[in-house]
Amino acid sequence: MLSRLALSAVRLGRPSPLAVSSTSSLARRCFASSNEAPPKKSEPSEATSSSNKLSFEEEAARQIRNAELIRDTRGKNEEFNKGPVTWVSLGLLAVAGAGLVMYFQSERANHRANLEAKRNRGLGVPKIGGPFTLVDTNGKRWTEEDLKGRWTLIYFGFTFCPDVCPDELDKMTEIVNTIDNTPDIGPVVTPLFISVDPMRDNAKIMGEYLAANAFHPRIVGLTGTTEEVHQVARAYRVYFSAGMPENPADDYLVDHTIIQYFMNPEGKFATYYGQTTTAQDAAKRLIQSIREYRADAPERERASLMAELDAAKAAASNPTAQGATPPPRQ
Amino acid sequence: MTESDPDRPHGGVGDSPPAAADRKKCYAARDAYYECAAKNIGNEASACSELRRALEGSCLPSWVRYFDRKVLYEDYKRRLAEEERARNQEQQRR
Numbered sequence: 001m002l003s004r005l006a007l008s009a010v011r012l013g014r015p016s017p018l019a020v021s022s023t024s025s026l027a028r029r030c031f032a033s034s035n036e037a038p039p040k041k042s043e044p045s046e047a048t049s050s051s052n053k054l055s056f057e058e059e060a061a062r063q064i065r066n067a068e069l070i071r072d073t074r075g076k077n078e079e080f081n082k083g084p085v086t087w088v089s090l091g092l093l094a095v096a097g098a099g100l101v102m103y104f105q106s107e108r109a110n111h112r113a114n115l116e117a118k119r120n121r122g123l124g125v126p127k128i129g130g131p132f133t134l135v136d137t138n139g140k141r142w143t144e145e146d147l148k149g150r151w152t153l154i155y156f157g158f159t160f161c162p163d164v165c166p167d168e169l170d171k172m173t174e175i176v177n178t179i180d181n182t183p184d185i186g187p188v189v190t191p192l193f194i195s196v197d198p199m200r201d202n203a204k205i206m207g208e209y210l211a212a213n214a215f216h217p218r219i220v221g222l223t224g225t226t227e228e229v230h231q232v233a234r235a236y237r238v239y240f241s242a243g244m245p246e247n248p249a250d251d252y253l254v255d256h257t258i259i260q261y262f263m264n265p266e267g268k269f270a271t272y273y274g275q276t277t278t279a280q281d282a283a284k285r286l287i288q289s290i291r292e293y294r295a296d297a298p299e300r301e302r303a304s305l306m307a308e309l310d311a312a313k314a315a316a317s318n319p320t321a322q323g324a325t326p327p328p329r330q
Numbered sequence: 331m332t333e334s335d336p337d338r339p340h341g342g343v344g345d346s347p348p349a350a351a352d353r354k355k356c357y358a359a360r361d362a363y364y365e366c367a368a369k370n371i372g373n374e375a376s377a378c379s380e381l382r383r384a385l386e387g388s389c390l391p392s393w394v395r396y397f398d399r400k401v402l403y404e405d406y407k408r409r410l411a412e413e414e415r416a417r418n419q420e421q422q423r424r
Binding site: 163 | 340341342343344345346347348349350351353356357389390391392393396397
């Protein structure tokens with residue numbers, strides 16, 4: 001009994017003054033009666049002689065009962081009150097923490113990649129493209145306006161090319177076929193083959209060349225005069241140089257930049273690739289370009305609407321000025 | 331060559347460019363000749379003269395010159411790559 005009281009005093013955290021005094025008196029009592037728990041029922045009768053002793057005993061008993069009650073209810077919470085940290089909770093925390101870290105890292109990587117892509121798309125667009133005028137194999141004239149409303153893939157070469165141009169045109173064919181067969185895109189790409197050999201290549205020769213080779217059926221072969229070819233090559237930053245022989249009957253090769261340009265439906269530069277890019281990688285890049293362009297459509301709509309509003313405002317404030325035509329919407 | 335051989339392909343102004351079939355023929359002749367030349371380094375003129383004539387008969391003259399230069403260039407690149415690899419292995423061994 002003494003031990004229980006003492007323990008409960010300890011568990012309660014602070015020794016009640018009554019418990020301390022009761023302890024000492026009880027200690028004397030317990031040692032006197034040698035391990036016999038004093039019967040609680042007999043206590044009141046025994047202690048009726050001394051009211052002080054009764055109150056102390058009763059107090060002690062009540063304290064013990066309270067302490068036991070508290071201890072028992074506490075015991076139920078003991079599982080929780082062992083402390084908030086157990087091995088299981090640590091394990092769960094580690095797992096949740098690791099999961100959160102991985103999630104945030106992947107999101108951050110995605111965010112960075114998106115920013116990079118946006119930056120590359122928006123700001124660093126090279127000044128590729130410009131006005132040109134050439135003729136296709138049917139005698140129809142093509143200019144930079146004909147690039148609008150369609151995606152074009154442009155390759156510069158010449159018909160008397162030994163191996164590079166046929167390989168590149170085969171690659172172009174494979175790429176356009178891949179894009180044609182992509183379900184959400186379809187046949188939106190027009191392949192153009194522009195000759196940088198104005199001396200030999202004209203509409204007729206180009207027609208013969210394309211007919212005699214199994215390139216993509218939609219490919220358009222463009223030729224022009226020396227000045228026209230110089231103009232388009234300059235606009236597209238393409239170098240070319242004919243190794244002219246002394247005798248015009250002899251053949252020669254034209255050294256030229258080996259590159260393919262992808263132009264968007266506004267006739268502006270979208271992306272490019274060179275000789276070392278495989279058909280599959282190029283097709284992937286072009287498909288991504290198309291998808292990104294389509295994803296930006298709402299922004300473009302907004303921008304063109306704003307431009308229209310500004311133009312209307314300008315026209316309203318300046319009634320003598322001609323109304324500006326809105327830019328084409330794609 | 332001021333006189334163009336009527337049997338050889340032409341590539342001057344007004345001539346038609348080689349079609350896919352002509353190109354394939356030229357490539358086959360090219361591969362055959364250069365295989366022979368690789369096997370007989372030093373005496374290609376004598377060992378591979380037949381194939382050389384076939385090559386010059388199937389391909390435009392400018393193409394033949396181009397292939398010659400290209401083979402030399404690729405040989406040079408291969409030798410460079412081998413030297414580089416040998417040097418790297420030496421360094422690794424040290």
